[in-house]
Amino acid sequence: MKQIDYIIVGDGYAGMFFAHQLIRNNKSFVLFSEGRKSASQVSAGIINPVVLKKFTTFWKAQEQIDFLKKTLTEIKSYTGKNYLIDSPIHRIFHDENEQKLWLKKSENDELSGFLDKKFDHLEVVKNNFLTGKVNQSARLQVSGFFVDLFDFLEKNAFLIKEKFDYTKLDASSGTYKDLQFxxxxxxxxxxxxxxxxxxxxxVNPNKGHHIKVKLSHAIPEDVTIKKKHFLFPTDNGLYFYGGTYDREQLHHHVDESAVTQLVNGLSEIYPHDFEVEEVNFGFRPTVKDRRPIIGRHASFKNLYVFNGLGARGILNGCYFSKSLYQFIEEDIPLHEEVSAERFK
Ligand SMILES: Cc1cc2nc3c(=O)[nH]c(=O)nc-3n(C[C@H](O)[C@H](O)[C@H](O)COP(=O)(O)OP(=O)(O)OC[C@H]3O[C@@H](n4cnc5c(N)ncnc54)[C@H](O)[C@@H]3O)c2cc1C
Known part of the structure; x- marks a missing residue:
């Protein structure tokens, strides 16, 4: 039997950020990846402290952003790369009322660090009512982040490229096949x-699609544009536009109505020709109260769940991986707001 401290099942933001906590604390572990494209790999990579419909913020937004920056610096120390793209969100205003609301909200203590008071005009895209910049927003370079982390895990023998078989888990003895965890x-x-x-x-699935498009006229490269959805350049010359939200059509194929919604949304802000080159979708694990679900199994004290990251996989995954680590290793209680106990 091989003795290890941890088994991690899953290779999205939750699994990867938890793996990082183990790496920085010198714990031994293996991470199971069944090799499917995760919702995390399909995600836009937006790091955003503001709810862009209502111009509000959320629980611990500033702390989460600060912690993410620190964590990405730590990850850089072993992959050698920076994944944080300093490309702030520019929210296109629908009308003057939205501009006024933005300015009013920017006076609010919670939001003043995020809502820039100076409005900008962007070239090429339609923004008759200008755009508001979200300070401290950024993007994660999603493909590089996952390619490099998989590579690092594999080189260090932390990665098992297999679907985890629950029938082979003996929780009472803490064994799985030839692993003692x-x-x-x-x-x-x-x-x-x-x-x-x-x-x-x-947790409930919320299906999201994005499209990757070839644009006939280049748009500003140093911003992330948002009206209905997010628009920004990727590293292969295509532009990302997405993602949609759908709680109803949950089949495992591309939904043409989502593609139409995206094409229409993009046409609204981009007045030139474009071609859809790629469509991808994933399922966000969402929770009614929009907070993650973290907890320990009621009977088996060596089994834990880290889920419900919702639409904010990066910030939630990063920040709460540490809370879970401290809960397991240091007995520091989880916040009630994210504890699985709240549903009992
Ligand atoms: C279109 C779209 C855009 C999004 N944009 C953003 C964004 O801009 N910013 C943001 O923060 N969030 C975004 N999200 C949300 C984010 O993607 C999710 O919150 C996040 O992916 C959830 O991460 P996770 O690790 O819990 O799950 P997942 O990413 O789904 O990863 C779970 C992984 O576990 C694997 N797995 C499951 N069972 C097993 C098993 N038995 N054995 C081995 N492996 C297993 C699965 O194959 C999967 O790869 C977006 C989501 C979508 C769909």
């Missing part, structure tokens, strides 16, 4: 529905 942390996103130990947690 102290703790197992389940980070499967919507895959958790197949996990017999945590299948009852209150």
């Amino acid at each position: 102290k703790n197992a942390v389940f980070c499967e996103g919507m895959g958790v529905t197949e996990n017999p130990f945590f299948s009852d947690i209150a």
